[in-house]
Amino acid sequence: MIKKVRQHINQNEPLLFENSSPGKRGYQLPPLDVPSVDPAAALGASNTRSEIEGFPEVSEVEAIRHFTRLSTHNYAIDLGLYPLGSCTMKYNPRVNEQVARIEGLAWAHPYQPESLSQGILEVMGTLEQILAEITGMDAVTLQPAAGAHGEFTGILLIRALLQSQGNARKKLLIPDSAHGTNPATATMAGYKVENIKSNERGMVDVESLARAVDEDVAALMITNPNTLGVFEENITRIAEILHSKGALVYMDGANMNALVGVARPGDFGVDVMHLNLHKTFSTPHGGGGPGSGPVAVKKHLIPFLPKPRLERVGERWTWNYDRPQSVGRVRAFYGNIGMHVRALAYIMAHGGDGLRNATLDAVLNANYIRALIEPYYDLPHKAPTMHECVFSDERQTKRGVHTGDIAKRLIDYGFHPYTVSFPLIVHGAMMIEPTETESKAELDLFVDALISIAAEIDTDAELVLKAPHHTRTSRVDEVTAARKPIVRWKGVTEPRP
Numbered sequence: 001m002i003k004k005v006r007q008h009i010n011q012n013e014p015l016l017f018e019n020s021s022p023g024k025r026g027y028q029l030p031p032l033d034v035p036s037v038d039p040a041a042a043l044g045a046s047n048t049r050s051e052i053e054g055f056p057e058v059s060e061v062e063a064i065r066h067f068t069r070l071s072t073h074n075y076a077i078d079l080g081l082y083p084l085g086s087c088t089m090k091y092n093p094r095v096n097e098q099v100a101r102i103e104g105l106a107w108a109h110p111y112q113p114e115s116l117s118q119g120i121l122e123v124m125g126t127l128e129q130i131l132a133e134i135t136g137m138d139a140v141t142l143q144p145a146a147g148a149h150g151e152f153t154g155i156l157l158i159r160a161l162l163q164s165q166g167n168a169r170k171k172l173l174i175p176d177s178a179h180g181t182n183p184a185t186a187t188m189a190g191y192k193v194e195n196i197k198s199n200e201r202g203m204v205d206v207e208s209l210a211r212a213v214d215e216d217v218a219a220l221m222i223t224n225p226n227t228l229g230v231f232e233e234n235i236t237r238i239a240e241i242l243h244s245k246g247a248l249v250y251m252d253g254a255n256m257n258a259l260v261g262v263a264r265p266g267d268f269g270v271d272v273m274h275l276n277l278h279k280t281f282s283t284p285h286g287g288g289g290p291g292s293g294p295v296a297v298k299k300h301l302i303p304f305l306p307k308p309r310l311e312r313v314g315e316r317w318t319w320n321y322d323r324p325q326s327v328g329r330v331r332a333f334y335g336n337i338g339m340h341v342r343a344l345a346y347i348m349a350h351g352g353d354g355l356r357n358a359t360l361d362a363v364l365n366a367n368y369i370r371a372l373i374e375p376y377y378d379l380p381h382k383a384p385t386m387h388e389c390v391f392s393d394e395r396q397t398k399r400g401v402h403t404g405d406i407a408k409r410l411i412d413y414g415f416h417p418y419t420v421s422f423p424l425i426v427h428g429a430m431m432i433e434p435t436e437t438e439s440k441a442e443l444d445l446f447v448d449a450l451i452s453i454a455a456e457i458d459t460d461a462e463l464v465l466k467a468p469h470h471t472r473t474s475r476v477d478e479v480t481a482a483r484k485p486i487v488r489w490k491g492v493t494e495p496r497p
């Protein structure tokens with residue numbers, strides 16, 4: 001007779017502390033065959049530590065199974081489509097990982113002398129050159145650790161240039177469709193933010209922009225294509241307006257997956273921009289990083305780039321610290337080098353034609369989804385779709401179902417949700433970015449899921465409102481979870497004071 005059924009796959013995993021049993025160990029050592037000494041006496045008290053109180057005691061197999069089970073609780077790009085708009089969750093090709101594990105690259109140490117670091121410096125120097133070519137810019141720094149960090153670095157460069165001309169100015173102009181990191185960056189760099197309204201086509205309104213640009217404006221921070229997945233078709237004119245008043249154009253390059261190999265920001269008036277290697281160039285993404293946010297600039301900003309600068313002198317690469325106008329370091333050492341290696345592997349495995357094809361496929365995939373979903377969901381902005389499309393929940397709201405509910409129901413169909421409620425200018429936004437790495441078969445499954453959910457909402461809205469039904473945990477109270485988190489430690493449940 002079966003007394004107790006233990007499901008290994010779907011169970012809610014206890015904390016490791018709850019699995020602890022005194023005296024269990026992950027290893028066994030043979031008996032000591034030398035005289036024992038007191039570690040504190042031998043090494044000094046400051047170099048030793050006592051037992052950690054309450055540390056879990058489990059066997060090796062228990063530790064392995066605990067973490068392996070936990071690893072199955074998450075959705076991942078290796079499981080299926082991950083259509084988070086604005087995030088470019090593309091598959092990370094395994095060749096990147098293989099190259100990053102080459103011993104000389106994986107073990108390179110920042111304190112190694114330059115003479116023993118020429119290989120990794122060559123990787124970084126080559127990547128800088130290639131990124132400059134892709135963006136149409138004159139120089140690149142690889143130091144910033146992520147997109148938002150790149151924005152901050154880029155705005156510091158603008159501030160330094162304007163300061164060197166005698167006036168750092170006061171304001172940054174930011175369209176209302178911008179990512180939240182843009183105004184945050186502006187504020188951290190000491191600028192006041194002025195919002196620019198989008199027009200009904202979802203683009204920057206050139207007339208309002210022209211009125212807003214005066215001698216107090218340091219720069220416009222613009223995302224292109226913007227967060228509606230719409231290319232700012234007046235970008236050249238926009239850049240002229242800024243430049244005519246001595247202001248600069250910062251481009252948030254998070255959406256470069258729609259442009260690589262097709263259009264270059266340096267050719268349409270951009271002075272400085274960042275790239276997200278963890279988006280466009282396929283380095284791993286999510287789970288807290290590490291990411292990489294290189295910044296590309298035109299000639300007039302080169303003197304201000306973070307130091308040290310990587311330079312080629314004859315046959316050798318060398319770090320130049322003698323950069324009197326530099327904004328200084330923005331990151332310890334030289335950036336997240338593992339990401340540089342992966343991005344270069346990705347770029348070289350694709351080649352120029354391959355990168356361009358990836359862009360065309362990313363745009364094709366987004367348009368395929370748009371065409372098939374449009375009969376079922378509201379599409380507020382009808383301008384041509386680039387690499388992502390933004391629907392709204394307007395029709396479903398009439399039955400009391402909102403974007404967040406549809407996203408939860410998608411989980412039951414085996415997909416990661418799309419981006420919910422962003423960009424803010426679309427009420428009830430459903431932002432979908434498939435990327436080029438998805439096959440037609442996978443896109444069809446996703447489209448079928450969304451169409452099926454639209455039908456469910458018409459016949460049984462409750463079903464969708466209570467989703468997800470097939471996960472370990474169903475709906476959580478997100479407000480209480482954020483305001484009064486319950487943190488478990490050693491099996492004790494304690495609401496935070």
Ligand SMILES: *Cc1c(COP(=O)(O)O)cnc(C)c1O
Nearest residue numbers: 086146147148179181252254276
């Ligand atoms: C992702 C993103 C950012 C921020 O990049 P991180 O690497 O997450 O810091 C900024 N702007 C846009 C439009 C983005 O999509």
